[in-house]
Amino acid sequence: MVEGLRTRKKERTRRALSDVAIAMFLEHGFDRVGVAEIAAAAEVSKPTLFRYFSSKEDLVLHRVADHRAEAAAVVRARPAGRTPLDALHDAFLAGLDAREPTTGLCDDPEVMAYHRLVFDTPSLAARLVEYGAAQTESLAQAMSEAADAAPRAPGSTSRPVPHLTSRLVAAQYVAVRQILARDNWAALASGRTVAEVHREAVAAAGTAFELLRHGAQAHGL
Known part of the structure; x- marks a missing residue:
């Protein structure tokens, strides 16, 4: 207590x-x-x-730090039948619909100003990359657990997914998410409305996750 x-x-x-x-x-x-x-x-x-x-x-990125374990939590809580990347894609789309600040598709003036501060300050942008590394490691661990727990066909000779593979896929996800969020924010910062950008943001996410899946599926992720 x-x-x-x-x-x-x-x-x-x-x-x-x-x-x-x-x-x-x-x-x-x-x-x-x-x-x-x-x-x-x-x-x-x-x-x-x-x-x-x-x-x-770190004073600025404290808000970002709160979200470093979210991707891993999404993977661990995913519904039966959904792959880790499926679950992450679902969560990102839900975030777009909810106008969550972490997706970049939020036009609240305070959120817009915060993103401008982070993206336009070189030392903050560089520190954000370091935060992404921590998110990569937590997500990679969750992906490895998911791959190890996946059912295998009788007589299958497939090997467990190496942690390196999970780390590579996780790193690609973190990079993709940062790019999508920054592009969404930039579109709003240019004067466009959330309603105008939303459909494009959904389509961009679809393209990004399809690219991720194409490489990940061959390794059971």
């Missing part, structure tokens, strides 16, 4: 610090705001801030 309260309090503090930093970055620009200024605005010391975040970039 006590540990649970501590964890929730720590998470609330992390979110509060992140919110203060992001608001300052959006108003003044990422490179024009220092850590000392963020700490002062949040009424904490610099050492306290660094106990929660190791860098300015």
Whole structure:
């Protein structure tokens, strides 16, 4: 009980610090705001801030970090008869329909501004790649588990899917998802509406996942 309260309090503090930093970055620009200024605005010391975040970039990408395990969770919770990539495709389409920020197809002004901050700041874009690596590893593990648990035909001589294969497919998925999300955001940023972009976003996702499936199916994924 006590540990649970501590964890929730720590998470609330992390979110509060992140919110203060992001608001300052959006108003003044990422490179024009220092850590000392963020700490002062949040009424904490610099050492306290660094106990929660190791860098300015992490202050922004805290929101992204919340989603790093979602793809693996989707694979593990997929319905019977659906492959990992089927489940991930289903989840992405559902996200488009729901206008989830992670799909890029969300025209909420705050979400649009946040995406612009991330995509237009080189150090944030680079750090986002590192976050993708963590998502790749968690997804690859879930895919390996799925492949190992898949029924095999009697007398089949097929071998278990190597973890390398799962990692390669997972990395391709993470890259594809980032590209789709960025393209959706860019379309909205150009002045187009969600309704106009939605059909194209669905079609683009269909093309992307078909390309992924074509290579993955030969390896049982």
